Amino acid sequence: METIHENSNNNVEDEDDMTGDAKWQKDAADQNFDYMFKLLIIGNSSVGKTSFLFRYADDSFTSAFVSTVGIDFKVKTVFRHDKRVKLQIWDTAGQERYRTITTAYYRGAMGFILMYDITNEESFNSVQDWVTQIKTYSWDNAQVILVGNKCDMEEERVVSTERGMQLAEQLGVEFYETSAKENIYVKAVFERLVDIICDKMSESLDSEPAMLAGGARGQRLTEQPQGNSTTNCNC
């Protein structure tokens, strides 16, 4: 990572504007979507974030995934109201030590899936902490859905559905109990989150017509750091 970073930085500043244009065209060419949403899955370690993401993106389930190192992502394109929406879903490490690294990626995320494990009290108790993290590091209008995962493990349940609902209500977010293993409500959570984001987006478009020209698509194109062109990336 270090070396790559070095590479990418040396000439970036000088090339900013020259590469800018070329990149636009390149992007325009391989863009087969209308909107792109950046989503993040957060929550304590081993609540099932990676499994949840794999269930959604690949429709596969493995009982154990390697504990995520730092941060990873998957892409899935969905159709929403005749629009192709590309979801860039970031999967984060839940360990305390990774907080600084992962929170750096909160910015620019339009939606969060905040996950706890219904068989693990501690993960539920940490939800409030995670909300604080979102408030501190994300955009103000990022949307959040609270998810209690592993609802297939009813015998080991320690967090009741009611408590989950109560907390969600208190936080003013929507709530689902899911199972990545049994594929319960996994797709629903993502679809709901996309819908909420769409609603929010059209809402702000209504209130601020000046924004129309700079909708989600424009944002995606211009918010990407420019420079850092492929020639610099020897990875």
Add this chain to the structure above:
Amino acid sequence: MNEEIDEYDIYHQDFTTASEWEIFIARIEEIIKDWRLSKSSLSKLSGGYTKKWIGKSEEIQFQGNKYILSYHMLEPVKSAEETVETKNNSILVDLHNGIWESTTKFMDDLDGSPFPVSSWYGLKRYLMLYSSLPLVDGNLIKLVMSSANIAFANTDCGVPFFVKIREHWQPTYLGFYEDTEHKVSFDTIHLKRISNQCSHLSGLVSLFKSKIASPVALDAVVVSTKFSYELKDVDAFAWRKTTQSNEFLSIEGFDVRKLLELPFGSEKNPIQSVLLNTIWPKFRECAIVDSSTFSEYDPLMAPTWTITLKMRENFNCQLSETISKIMDLLDNTNLLMDTLGLSKSLGLVNPLHKITEAPITISKLVKAAMGQSKHMSDFKGPIADDLLMPLLYYIFPDAVDDNTFNYPEQLEVEFKQVDGGQKLCSYVKTSPEGGLVWRVSVTAARLLDAGGLPYLAHLWYEFCQELQYRWEHRILVPGVADGTPNARTCLLHQKLQLLNCCIKRALDGTGSVAGNSSEDEFFDCSEGENDEQLPWDRPVGRLSKFGDATLKNGAPLYIPRTQDPAPKTEDQLEEDAELMVRLGDDAKASELRARMMSASLLSDMEAFKAANPGAELCDFVRWYSPRDWKPDDGGALGDRMLLPGNPWVEAWSVARPVPAARQRRLFDETREAEQVLHFLRSRTVSTATELLLPAILRAGATKAHEEGVPCTSSSVGGVDTRRTFEIAARELYDAEREACRSLCLRTVLGTSEEGKPLDVAGRNRILSAAGGGLPAAARREFTLRVRDSVAPQVMRTALATDMTIIGVFTERIVCL
């Protein structure tokens, strides 16, 4: 088949002998029928109307001239649309009521419809025939009027019909409305000079009466009068001027304090004119005598005074000007240092120059402190030293022993207020209010305003030089919030935070010690351990015990001192993210990413190994990822950690016991600092502007609030930086103009509303502003009205430099 078509064509050949005039009439009829305006088909709307006028129009050719027939109506309130059986009569009643009600208003109280006839006569709908060439010839006017009359009668039209006559600029319209019993005529006279008879009330009353020519005695004529006075010397309304923007440039009167704020307000008085209307709303014809020789009208005694303000359409606002000058730079993609011709010497054009030619590192401030004379080779910018030095001392107040401009001890990064309205531009990322970023940004804006781009570039150059000096001499940059780059602040502030992180790190260990403890470089080991230390696996870099936890081998588990992840600014993070995205999202890419992210994992493992000699991976996991640790058998790895190809296992196997202090640093302050400095120096005009704009916009917003602009609740999200700037700038433009306007309104009107009667205080203020007495009336208007046995009869006269008399008279159609 073909034959049939031919026959059809022949059939449509016009063999009639209709004249052009007949065709003209027929065309008008056709249009009126098309629009369904006959008395019977006109729906009478029981509900009300909105204040919006809607209309439609058609073109007609007649005698080589283009006519436009248009229909205008007030938009009805939608819900109340119910068609009631219409009696022909009710349309006329409605018309008369409208005419009578309209007499409480004056001719210049326009209602927003395209032609003034609706406000003159209180109409809710009318037809207008408008010729593209002025209708001045009397015969032609008669011809057109008769055509209209015939068409009106043939279609049984239910809407008053007007024809625009005379020159286009003259407010002259002839109109009529008829039903089976009555004829209503709408007449206009417009003269460029005021005729003697019509210049006073008594003359107008007799004209009015003669026009009605009532066979029986009339009731007393009711009169309304409005005299309007133009108050030309509007500056008398103490227009408050704000700071002259470029004043600070003259060295004599130079005061940095004038830089602290952005200018605000209009440069010129935004009021174009103030019109005072003195109104006598209603009196009988004999109550006030006004004849050619004598007048009882005394404006000071008029029951009602109102004010009509006319604002300039385009008045320059100072804040808006300043900001738009900055915004203009966003399209300039040249290197900022090119403006000064410095790109080469700073090594910005060819990176090799950086090696061969040392950049100029001595800042002005240092030289000033050392009292050095200037070298010949020194760069000399467009800003004179006399001006430049105070500016730099203002931005870097710690460089001088004067406390005037010191930054506050505690710099708060202002977060959005939750309660109540939000400040303007609250969606623009901020930096501590009044901090260094604000000072340098606002100063840059003022310098740009005063001396153009070279001034701004010169300031930027000196700013970068000073930062370079501070880095090299390990002097913290003042006026920047503590800590690692805060992504809620603007990028320039983040960069300075990062630079300060570098300087701090360099100060702490002169580069040799890394670790998350900046205060002490020594790693304390408990005393007991010091005694039994073994040279080859002496535990080092311990922070504290991890509760009562023990290693698998039974020794207590120590949390090691670790390296903090490298602080990064948002552009660097975005670059990182971009890099990861480019790898794609397959399993291989995922593995690669894990490897990329392992740097800090490896560092932590090495520190752990150093602090806990003989530790196993499960011991590390117990501290690092407790859910992957199982207590069985003194400690074991969870399932996830046992998967093959596990990056944790791999990292553990290559990790050597190295305390954080001796590890390769995750954060290389020298490289990072140089990058920050290079980043700043190598900005284009446009990207430098992007760095400066947030603070300028926010400072502008603060200024606007100080000037009394209320909070709003606009929220902008999900748009790119450029767009956000544009929205914010627009918001400030509007706010400033609105503030100027309302300030004017208040100074002129006090607590009264425009168009509403003034209170006593208001009358006195206006009178004193006018110098105690009023000038000659600029415009006089009389409305005369009476109800005779037929209907209301109304005549209005407006006397200014010209004379306009309009009248609406209804007569009974007598068929003898």
